[in-house]
Amino acid sequence: MNNLLKGKRGVIFGALDKQSIAWKVAEHCVAQGATITLTNAPAALRFGQLSELGKQLNAEVIPADATSVEDMENLFEKSMEILGGKLDFVLHSIGMSVNIRKGREYTNLNYEWMKKTYDVSAISFHKMMQVLYKMDAMNEFGSILALSYMAAQRVFPDYSEMAESKSLLESYARSFGYHFGTHKKVRVNTISQSPTVTTAGSGVTGFDLFFEYSDKMSPLGNASADACAQYCAMMFSDFTKMVTMQNLYHDGGFSSMGMNPAVFDIVVKKEDG
Numbered sequence: 001m002n003n004l005l006k007g008k009r010g011v012i013f014g015a016l017d018k019q020s021i022a023w024k025v026a027e028h029c030v031a032q033g034a035t036i037t038l039t040n041a042p043a044a045l046r047f048g049q050l051s052e053l054g055k056q057l058n059a060e061v062i063p064a065d066a067t068s069v070e071d072m073e074n075l076f077e078k079s080m081e082i083l084g085g086k087l088d089f090v091l092h093s094i095g096m097s098v099n100i101r102k103g104r105e106y107t108n109l110n111y112e113w114m115k116k117t118y119d120v121s122a123i124s125f126h127k128m129m130q131v132l133y134k135m136d137a138m139n140e141f142g143s144i145l146a147l148s149y150m151a152a153q154r155v156f157p158d159y160s161e162m163a164e165s166k167s168l169l170e171s172y173a174r175s176f177g178y179h180f181g182t183h184k185k186v187r188v189n190t191i192s193q194s195p196t197v198t199t200a201g202s203g204v205t206g207f208d209l210f211f212e213y214s215d216k217m218s219p220l221g222n223a224s225a226d227a228c229a230q231y232c233a234m235m236f237s238d239f240t241k242m243v244t245m246q247n248l249y250h251d252g253g254f255s256s257m258g259m260n261p262a263v264f265d266i267v268v269k270k271e272d273g
């Protein structure tokens with residue numbers, strides 16, 4: 001332990017079960033000396049294992065639907081009360097596509113479901129930041145992060161409407177990063193993570209092959225949830241004070257690759273098998 005986050009207070013959205021990236025982030029932040037509150041949608045609290053993590057980390061769990069401004073006002077007010085002051089970091093680790101869940105193809109999307117997808121996966125990030133901003137709930141040089149995926153820039157057909165959700169999410173980080181930086185000296189970034197085996201990740205059609213392809217394409221292999229959590233902890237620390245309005249690739253080098261001969265192994269294996 002390096003005590004990277006000693007004395008810092010944070011709120012972590014999106015830990016559902018032990019595979020969740022947010023679960024690992026919570027563990028790493030507390031191991032680095034932070035005190036935190038945990039939050040998730042009320043339904044997820046009923047079905048997930050978040051109370052177990054709360055006990056383990058001595059962290060209060062506060063239900064909040066990230067699409068509800070009122071829920072977030074309550075969450076941040078309570079968090080500041082419990083943690084004893086303004087916040088130093090917040091993680092948005094939320095994603096859900098209604099059209100993917102219901103198996104609708106990209107060329108036949110239901111637009112009401114699409115709105116819900118954008119609301120949960122992207123607009124919630126703006127809402128979260130707007131509430132934090134209006135409440136003046138962040139300390140100077142505090143750090144706000146959201147998790148993204150490279151489908152925001154490049155086409156991964158099975159990622160469907162989540163691609164646009166991630167583009168929107170990354171754009172909010174830049175646009176709100178301007179206002180938060182100028183008026184509150186707070187930084188806002190997104191981390192673009194490798195495919196990771198979690199409930200949300202595995203929901204994407206053909207995830208196994210997709211995971212393997214990405215793993216082979218990346219010189220360092222896919223980045224794990226644990227490695228992502230370490231990167232988040234660094235982004236919450238004082239060692240990254242001047243980094244803001246960035247989309248940061250955490251992907252073992254995938255985003256810089258054109259072709260990797262290692263990928264042929266999968267193709268040959270498929271042809272043989």
Ligand SMILES: NC(=O)c1ccc[n+]([C@@H]2O[C@H](COP(=O)([O-])OP(=O)(O)OC[C@H]3O[C@@H](n4cnc5c(N)ncnc54)[C@H](O)[C@@H]3O)[C@@H](O)[C@H]2O)c1
Binds near residue numbers: 022040064198200
């Ligand atoms: N798994 C991957 O391959 C991968 C890759 C890159 C980025 N990401 C991103 O990482 C983030 C975390 O996903 P994960 O892979 O850990 O999966 P996960 O399923 O463990 O986490 C998604 C979380 O979103 C929460 N959520 C859904 N609707 C909500 C709402 N209305 N209000 C509050 N919370 C809500 C869920 O309860 C869950 O905890 C997501 O933004 C995801 O897109 C995942």
